[in-house]
Amino acid sequence: AAMTITVLLTLLACFPQATSGNVPADSAGDSDTDSDSDTDSDSDSDSDTDTDTDTSGDTDTAQDTGTDTGTEDTGTEDSGAVGDTNYGPGDLYVNEFMANSHPIEDAVGEWLELVNTSGKDLDLKGMTLKDLDSTSPQVVTIDDHVKLPAGGFVVLGNNADKATNGGVTVAWAWDATTFQLGNEGDEIVVEANASTIDSVAYEETAWAMVKGVAAQRDADRLDAASSSDPSAWCAGTSLFGADNQVGTPGTTNDDCE
Numbered sequence: 001a002a003m004t005i006t007v008l009l010t011l012l013a014c015f016p017q018a019t020s021g022n023v024p025a026d027s028a029g030d031s032d033t034d035s036d037s038d039t040d041s042d043s044d045s046d047s048d049t050d051t052d053t054d055t056s057g058d059t060d061t062a063q064d065t066g067t068d069t070g071t072e073d074t075g076t077e078d079s080g081a082v083g084d085t086n087y088g089p090g091d092l093y094v095n096e097f098m099a100n101s102h103p104i105e106d107a108v109g110e111w112l113e114l115v116n117t118s119g120k121d122l123d124l125k126g127m128t129l130k131d132l133d134s135t136s137p138q139v140v141t142i143d144d145h146v147k148l149p150a151g152g153f154v155v156l157g158n159n160a161d162k163a164t165n166g167g168v169t170v171a172w173a174w175d176a177t178t179f180q181l182g183n184e185g186d187e188i189v190v191e192a193n194a195s196t197i198d199s200v201a202y203e204e205t206a207w208a209m210v211k212g213v214a215a216q217r218d219a220d221r222l223d224a225a226s227s228s229d230p231s232a233w234c235a236g237t238s239l240f241g242a243d244n245q246v247g248t249p250g251t252t253n254d255d256c257e
Contacts, residue, residue, distance in 0.1 A: 080145050081123050081125075081145060082121065082123050082145045082146070082147040083120070083121035083122045083123035083147050083148065083149075084118075084120050084121060084122055084123065085122070085123045085125065085126065085193075086193065087118055087122050087192065087193065087197070088192075088193060088195050088197065089195055089196065089197055089198070089224065090117065090118075090224070091116070091117060091118035091122065091197065092114050092115060092116050092117060092118065092122065092148060092190070092197060092198065093114065093115055093117065093198045093217065093222050093227065094112060094113070094114060094188050094190065094198050094200045094217070094227065095113045095114060095115035095153065095216070095217050095222075095253065096112065096113040096214050096215065096216045096217065096236070096247060096248065096249065096253055097110075097111065097112035097113065097181060097188065097200075097214060097215055098110055098111050098112070098181075098214045098215075098245070098247060098249075099181035099182065099183055099186065099202070099209065099215070100181075100183040100209060100210075100211050100212070101166060101211075101212060101245065102211035102212035102245070103212070103243055104164075104165065104166040104212075104243060104245065106180070106181075106183070107158070107159075107176050108158065108159040108161075108164050108165055108176070109157075109158075109159065109165055109166050109168075109245075110157060110158045110159075110176070110180065110181045111155050111156065111157030111158070111165070111168055111170060111249060112129075112155070112156055112157070112181070112188060113153050113154070113155050113156075113249055113250065114148055114153065114154050114155075114156070114190070115152075115153050115217075115222065116148045116149060116150055116151060116152055116153070116154075117151075117222055118150065119150055119151070120150050121147060121148070121149050121150050122147070122148040122150075123145055123146070123147060123148075124142050124145075124146040124147075124148055124154070124172070124192075125142055125143070125144060125145045125146060126141065126142060126192060127141070127142045127146075127190065127191070127192040127197075128140070128141045128142075128190070128191040128192065129141075129142075129156070129174065129179060129188065129189070129190060129191075130179070130187075130189045130191065131179075131182075131186055131187045131188070131189065132187040132189060132201070133187075138178060138179045138180065139178070139179070140174040140175060140178050140179040142156075142172055144172060146171050146172045147171075153250050153251065153252075154171045154250075155168060155169060155170050155171060155249045155250050156170065156171060156172050156173075156174065157170040157173055157174070158173060158174055158175070158176035158179070158180075159173055159176065160172075160173040166240075166241040166242075166243050166245050167240060167241030167242055167243070168240075168241065168249045168250075169249070169250055183204065183209075184203075184204045185201075185202055185203040185204055186201075186202065187199065187200065187201045187202075188200040188202075198224065198227055199224075199227055199228065200227045200228055201228040202215065202228070202230070202233075203230075206230045207230045207233055208230075208235060209235075210235060210246075212243075212244075212245045212246060213235045213236055213245070213246040213247065214235075214236045214245075214246060214247030214248070214249070215233050215234075215235065215236075216233065216234055216235070216236050216247070216248065216253040216254060216256065217232055217233055217253065217256075218232050218233070218234065218253075218256040218257075219252070219253060219255075219256075232256075233256070234254075234256035236248060236253070236254050237254045238254055
């Protein structure tokens with residue numbers, strides 16, 4: 001019996017001991033717990049979030065900065081008009097002029113008067129005064145709004161200072177070095193709107209011009225044919241200003257008869 005027990009113990013020692021659940025134990029002590037649990041650490045948190053850095057977001061600053069060259073009212077509106085600028089021949093006439101002022105010097109004392117026969121207020125801005133000298137023409141253009149009232153008068157001259165021009169109220173002054181009224185004869189041509197509005201050609205002897213005395217048109221001779229006819233003109237008779245020149249600048253002419 002003792003031998004039988006010895007044999008059994010020997011046989012038991014020769015076979016590995018079973019684990020619970022009848023799972024054989026890893027001889028290397030590895031419990032076969034696979035550490036690779038297949039937990040994908042890449043959670044697809046892609047850092048490239050497709051943030052488009054394209055700065056060309058159609059911020060076009062060239063939004064039609066061109067200049068319209070069409071004819072659809074590209075002009076600048078002039079809100080300072082003082083009358084109608086659309087006038088022509090027969091709407092106004094040269095009515096009086098002082099070509100040889102005295103004792104005021106011509107350089108500061110020349111003037112001319114216009115009379116309005118149109119029946120409407122006129123704005124003379126853009127009107128041109130000139131002579132007919134083909135070799136050395138003299139031309140000035142009114143560059144400001146000048147009102148010529150219906151049925152009324154306006155005086156233009158080479159000096160607007162009443163203290164030095166003989167006491168004349170001048171609505172607009174031209175450059176005395178650019179336009180002069182000749183003492184022995186000259187022309188006064190008024191142009192506007194591409195037309196000759198009036199034209200006066202005078203001569204000292206035929207017109208009996210005198211120093212310090214204005215030449216005046218007969219009130220009954222307001223027509224184009226009379227503009228250069230000496231019979232339609234006469235010397236003024238009324239005194240004006242502190243220097244006692246003769247004429248009626250800005251008012252009705254003296255009677256020529």
